[in-house]
Amino acid sequence: MSKILLFNGASSSGKSTFIKSLIPRLPEPYFNYSSDKLVASGILPEVDRTVDNKTNSWNVIRPGFFEGFHRSIRAFADGGNNMIVEHVIEREDWFLFLAGLLQDHKVYFIKVDCPIDELCKREIRRGDRYIGEGRSHIEEGIHSWSPYDLEIDTFRTSAEVNGKRVIELISRVGYTTVFDRLAARESDSPSDSQAGL
Numbered sequence: 001m002s003k004i005l006l007f008n009g010a011s012s013s014g015k016s017t018f019i020k021s022l023i024p025r026l027p028e029p030y031f032n033y034s035s036d037k038l039v040a041s042g043i044l045p046e047v048d049r050t051v052d053n054k055t056n057s058w059n060v061i062r063p064g065f066f067e068g069f070h071r072s073i074r075a076f077a078d079g080g081n082n083m084i085v086e087h088v089i090e091r092e093d094w095f096l097f098l099a100g101l102l103q104d105h106k107v108y109f110i111k112v113d114c115p116i117d118e119l120c121k122r123e124i125r126r127g128d129r130y131i132g133e134g135r136s137h138i139e140e141g142i143h144s145w146s147p148y149d150l151e152i153d154t155f156r157t158s159a160e161v162n163g164k165r166v167i168e169l170i171s172r173v174g175y176t177t178v179f180d181r182l183a184a185r186e187s188d189s190p191s192d193s194q195a196g197l
Contacts, residue, residue, distance in 0.1 A: 009112030010137035012122040014154030034086035095145040107179040114155035
């Protein structure tokens with residue numbers, strides 16, 4: 001069983017910056033993984049983001065890309081690697097798929113947040129995001145799929161304090177995570193035959 005720290009937060013909420021500060025403090029090695037890292041590696045074919053419904057249009061390629069990204073998290077964890085996964089879980093079906101996919105591992109589900117005004121300021125400073133992207137993630141409900149094991153605010157709280165809270169969380173012996181509870185609930189659900197269907 002590998003440990004997976006699954007950080008969910010809007011674009012520009014501070015996930016990458018916080019994770020960079022966290023990694024040297026962790027008691028064990030962790031792979032640092034995200035869909036952005038895959039894109040930056042050059043994995044994608046030439047993608048057209050301006051026109052829909054062509055074979056190389058982003059709206060055509062995107063579903064398969066994220067399906068593969070999600071499954072690759074499981075593959076790395078199955079290889080015995082602890083994982084830090086940075087994500088924007090845009091849809092409830094993505095969340096439920098990940099909960100089922102990763103149930104053989106210890107997943108800590110962590111919310112990364114900051115005020116929406118600060119999201120917009122960070123987008124302007126970054127210069128590589130469209131203004132309002134982070135706000136749209138919040139408004140579309142990325143934090144509504146489930147409770148979290150931990151919530152951190154990268155604006156109001158220092159990286160040092162947030163890091164201590166993460167380390168305290170993963171050090172708790174016998175802690176039952178959100179993903180553990182979902183897996184237990186799933187295993188307690190009656191099968192079709194038990195339900196008489």
